[in-house]
Amino acid sequence: MSFESANKIKQSDSAWIKELHLNLKEKVRWDVVTLQLYSTAACLYEITPLAIVIPENIEEIKTAVNICCKYKIPILPRGAGSSLSGNSVGKAVILDLTHHFKEINIIDNKLVRSGVSVVLNNLQAELKQHYRKFAPDPSSGNVCVIGGMLGNNSGGPHTMRHGSTYRHVEEVNVILSKGEVFNAKNIPLNEISSLDDLHRPYYEKIKLLLEKYSEEIESARPNTTKNASGYQVWDILTETHLNMASLLVGSEGTLGVFTDAVLKTIPIVKYRGMISLYFNDLEKMGIAVSHLRSLGASAIEYVDQSFLQLALTFRPELQKFLPGNVKYLLYVEFENDDEENINQALKKCEQIICKKENLAELGSYSTNEEEIENIFRVRKAATVILNKIEGKEKPLPFAEDCAIHPNLFPKFLVEVSKIMDEYPFRYAMFGHAGDGNLHIRPLLNMKDEKSFTNAEDFMEKFVDLVIKYNGSLTAEHGDGRLRTPYMEKIFPKLTPLFREIKNLFDPVGIMNPDILVTEKDYKWNENLRYTPDYNYI
Secondary structure, rough: OOOOHHHHHHHHHHHHHHHHHHHHHHEEOOOOOHHOOOOOOOOOEOOOOEEEEEEEEEEHHHHHHHHHHOOOOEEEEOOOOOOOOOOOOOEEEEEEOOOOOOOOOEEEOOOEEEEEEHHHHHHHHHOOOEEEOOOOOOOOOOOEEEHHHHHHOOOOOHHHHOHHHHHHHHEEEEEEOOOOOEEEEEEEHHHHHOOOOOOHHHHHHHOOOOOOHHHHHHOOOOOOOOOOOOOOOOOOOOOOOOEEHHHHHOOOOOOOOEEEEEEEEEEEOEEEEEEEEEOOOHHHHHHHHHHHOOOOOOEEEEEHHHHHHHHHOOOOOOOOOOOOOOOEEEEEEEEEEOHHHHHHHHHHHHHHHHHHOOOOOEEEEEHHHHHHHHHHHHHHOOHHHOOOOOOOOOOOOOOOOOOOOOOHHHHHHHHHHHHOOOHHHHHHHHEEHHEEEEEEEEEOOOOOHHHHHHHHHHHHHHHHHHHHOOOOOOOOOEEEEHHHHHHHOOOOOOHHHHHHHHHHHHHOEHHHHHHHOOOOOOOOOOEHHHHHHHHOO
16 A cells, blocks of 8 residues: 555544545545645745645635634645745645635725735736736735735835735635634724624724733834734724724734735826945945935835845846946835926935935936836845755745844844854845845755754844844744744733734634744744755655
């Protein structure tokens, strides 16, 4: 008997899998090949799931959740698997929502209802016909789905102007761990008492919790302009409203299964321009970022020399905008409905930053939409470009998504660079300088004992440095398995609140367990796909 056959027989002896199969038929899969396919994602981790369910509709999601609840089997909603933090793999029944739930319904000129499996770029194409767009724009827009963006509180280069996903959600529908369909939205406080028997207790309890922990919430607020770490408890309760939709965004599948959401849209701006600035000094770059923010830049992207050199091997025709001999580069975008205002903004940049204060050398500038789109496309393809590096050392996303206040970002870059220079590995750095959001890619071979130890050591120093700057470990990629082990260290005062929120929505404890809130003492480098113990046989 083959291992695959033996495994399937063993699994099928379980009462829970029998009941899932009885109710959902061929939509339940647990053969070895399928389990292997879902054991990995875009992250560093590999964990064999218990089974895969591919539901076609909300009733089938409810059926799967109810059965898992009955037997206390973990359940994990999964989108495209493009998250880097490991929140889409686990020893659980994985709900693959990408095959269905693709409906797009334009409600009016400000709102759109989207199924969770709609790919972001497809939503943008639909909205473009109405001269609108969804503001968050992560680099994985060609593959990531709305459900994943809701789960991670995704951002992108334009977060500095428009904010992360949680600011652009009007309401979200979620199936809770006991099978109820819960509608989360922003409602006036005086309407809570009139809610139905399902919704009222949740709104009342969350309001009480946010009031109880109000001092802790404020004192633990990261000193950043962008944060996707922990449950989004900041600015949720105001004097007049309770925004349950924004609270659930960023919950990474730990509170329920998203099915659809009403999203806010914004107008597409008619014109944009881009200017590139060359720096040899990080402190000067920080001063420039402050000026650029005050000038109204819509995006400020940062790349270092290591990334530039790699990018040019991928797209050599972009030498004009991404020269390989520059130490640090900012490319800056301005948007406006008046083209002349764009030209004025570009001239002001040159006048203040390059001439008056002598902070940078002027690179190139353009108002050509095709050229600008090509530059942003290269930046968005950063992970793809870096993965083209040949050799055993690969760029690994582990200490990679922190946010530091933009005013402190250059000092942080200097310190983190000094720490990285203590180690023998190469690295590339890039990020959203306008929000102080840094992505680091150390080049390591995790099958090598020394590299594995260096990564472990660097991670601890990196976390301590982020804490020193009162920053966030997670700006847009989710906490996942990568950063949950540090949650109590980052948010010691808020961990009890996070647990109470988790227990309220998921009292059975089956929704993506041990992510964000955990009772286990585990390390970020457990369950890695490759370790020094990796066996090729």
